[in-house]
Amino acid sequence: MKIQWLGTAAAEGWPAVFCRCEACRKAAELGGKNIRTRAGAIVDDVLLIDLNPDLYAQKLNLGLDLCLIQDVIVTHNHGDHLTPLYAEFRNPAYYGKKLPVLPVFGPSDIMDGLLPYKEYLELHIVDTGDEFDTTMHHVTTLPAVHSAKLGKFYLIERDGRSFLYMHDTGFTCNEALEMLRERVKRPIDLVSMDCTYGPNPLPPGYTSHMGFVENIRMKERLLRDGVADGHTRFVSNHFSHNGHMLHEEMCRYMAPYGIEIAFDGMIAEI
Ligand SMILES: [Zn+2]
Ligand SMILES: [Zn+2]
Ligand SMILES: [Zn+2]
Numbered sequence: 001m002k003i004q005w006l007g008t009a010a011a012e013g014w015p016a017v018f019c020r021c022e023a024c025r026k027a028a029e030l031g032g033k034n035i036r037t038r039a040g041a042i043v044d045d046v047l048l049i050d051l052n053p054d055l056y057a058q059k060l061n062l063g064l065d066l067c068l069i070q071d072v073i074v075t076h077n078h079g080d081h082l083t084p085l086y087a088e089f090r091n092p093a094y095y096g097k098k099l100p101v102l103p104v105f106g107p108s109d110i111m112d113g114l115l116p117y118k119e120y121l122e123l124h125i126v127d128t129g130d131e132f133d134t135t136m137h138h139v140t141t142l143p144a145v146h147s148a149k150l151g152k153f154y155l156i157e158r159d160g161r162s163f164l165y166m167h168d169t170g171f172t173c174n175e176a177l178e179m180l181r182e183r184v185k186r187p188i189d190l191v192s193m194d195c196t197y198g199p200n201p202l203p204p205g206y207t208s209h210m211g212f213v214e215n216i217r218m219k220e221r222l223l224r225d226g227v228a229d230g231h232t233r234f235v236s237n238h239f240s241h242n243g244h245m246l247h248e249e250m251c252r253y254m255a256p257y258g259i260e261i262a263f264d265g266m267i268a269e270i
Contacts, residue, residue, distance in 0.1 A: 001043060001044055001156075001158050001159070001161040001163060001189070001269070001270050002043070002044050002267060002268075002269055003041060003042075003043055003163055003192075003267070003268045003270065004041060004042050004045075004062075004265065004266065004268075005039075005040075005041050005262045005263070005266045006040040006041055006042060006052070006054075006055070006058040006062065006064070006264065006265070007036065007037035007038045007052055007058060007264055008036045008039060008237050008238065008239060008262045008263055008264050008266075009036035009037055009038055009039065009238070009239060009240070009241075010080070010196045010209075010240035010241075011038065011078065011079065011080035012240065013036065013038055013054070014027055014034070014035070014239060014240070014241040015027050015028045015035070016240075016241045019241060021244075022244070023241045023242075023243070023245075023246070024241050026246060027241070027246065032247070033248075034246050034247050035264065036239060036263070037052070037057060037058060037264055038053050038054045038080045038081075039052060039081065039167055039238045040055060040058070040081070041165060041192070042069075043137065043156055043158075043163065044136060044137070044158065045065070045068045045069075046068055046069060046070045046071070046135065047069075047070065047071050047072075047134055047135075047136065047137050047156065048066075048069045048071070048073075049072075049073055049074075049154070049165055050072075050075055050081040050082065051072065051074065051082050051083050051084070051086045051087070052080060052081055052083065053079065053083045055086055056086075058264070061265070062264070070102075070134065070136065071103045071104075071105070071134035071135055071136075071137075072102060072104045072105070073106060073156075074104060074105070074107075074110045075106070075152055075167055075168065076106075076107065076109075076110070076144065076146060076148035076150065076151035077107070077110045077113070077148050077150070078147075078148050078151075078168065081167075081168070082106075082110055082113060084113035084114050084116070084117065087102075087104075087116075087117035087120060087121055088116075088117055090102055090117065090120030090121065091120060099120065101121065101122050102120060102121050102122065103121070103122040103124060103134065104122070104123055104124065105126050105132060105134070106124075106125070106126060107125065107126065107127070107152050108125045108127075109148070109149075109150045111123055126141045127141065128141060128142070128152070128179075129141065129179065136158060137156050137158045138156075139154050139156050140154065140155040140157075140179075140183060141154060142154065142155060142173070142180070143173065144166075144168060144169035144170075144173060144176070145169050145170040145171075145172050145207050145208070146168045146169050146208050146209075151168060151169065153165055153166045153167060153168075153169055153173075153176065155180065155188070161189050161270050162186070162188045162189050162190075163188070163190045163191075163192070163270065164180075164190070164191045164192070166191065166193050166194055166218075167192065167193075167194050167237065167238050168194050168196070168209060168238065169194055169209075169210075170194075170206070170208050170209055170214070171207070171210050171214040177221065177227075180222075180227045181225045181226070181227060184226075184227040187226070187227060187228050187229040187231065187232055188222070188227055188228050188232055189231070189233065189270040190232065190233045190234075190235065190268055190270045191218075191219075191222065191232060191233070191234050193210060193215045193219075193234065193235065193236055193237065194209050194210045194237070194238050195211060195212065195215050195236035195237060195238060195239055196209035196211070196238050196239065196240050197209055197210065197211030197212075197214075197240065197242075197243060198211055198212060198239055198242075198243025198245055198250065199211065199212055199244075199245055199253065200242060200243055201213070202214070209238075211243070212236065212253065212254060215234070215236050215254075215259060216257050216259065219258070219259060233268060233270070234260065235260045235261070235262050235266075235268070236250070236254060236259055236261055236262065237262035247261060247263060
């Protein structure tokens with residue numbers, strides 16, 4: 001399986017939309033891996049995760065061929081993960097020819113935004129525990145703990161390989177972790193974890209996202225549960241500028257824990 005992170009920022013992007021903080025100024029000045037667009041990923045060039053608002057810029061910057069996409073899975077109905085306008089661009093009026101109907105899978109609350117474009121889409125509501133097949137992959141739907149109540153995250157499998165895309169969710173997603181413990185027969189190959197807070201502590205009682213501390217504990221938990229092992233790659237992703245650490249600093253911070261830092265365009269082969 002080939003996984004490519006298209007965007008690796010939290011909702012506001014980095015540099016953030018309306019911000020001149022030092023972290024944003026430094027990122028703009030240094031460029032490269034410090035420039036982070038809104039979060040999304042693509043698996044084997046054909047399975048798109050989320051319709052993030054920066055998908056078009058990512059196509060240009062990363063040289064993506066979005067015509068290869070055969071299916072879309074959507075995690076939740078926050079604007080940084082679901083921009084229904086992209087569904088409008090399946091309209092044949094823009095191309096003078098019909099595009100194949102695009103299957104989109106996601107929780108029920110994403111469907112309202114997509115319904116105006118249902119002619120061009122095949123909409124599939126998925127709920128906690130549902131397993132389904134896309135054109136090339138087998139997908140398991142897991143419940144996130146997030147401010148979007150119906151938020152899901154996904155285990156994606158193909159040819160005996162597996163990828164867990166844990167965005168957006170907090171650390172206390174015990175129901176999902178229990179389901180993984182029951183269902184995963186062979187340790188997961190790659191885990192991408194929500195890391196919105198980076199080095200910052202979470203506000204007291206806050207459960208919607210994770211930071212470095214929670215990512216380190218999540219890795220320990222998945223290893224302890226036997227759903228991951230020594231071969232599993234762990235990646236932190238979905239960063240807010242409020243964390244203030246630039247890419248290289250984050251890499252240095254997490255290296256001792258065996259956790260990689262995602263950047264826009266990063267590719268992993270598993
Ligand atoms: Zn998000
Ligand atoms: Zn900033
Ligand atoms: Zn969210």
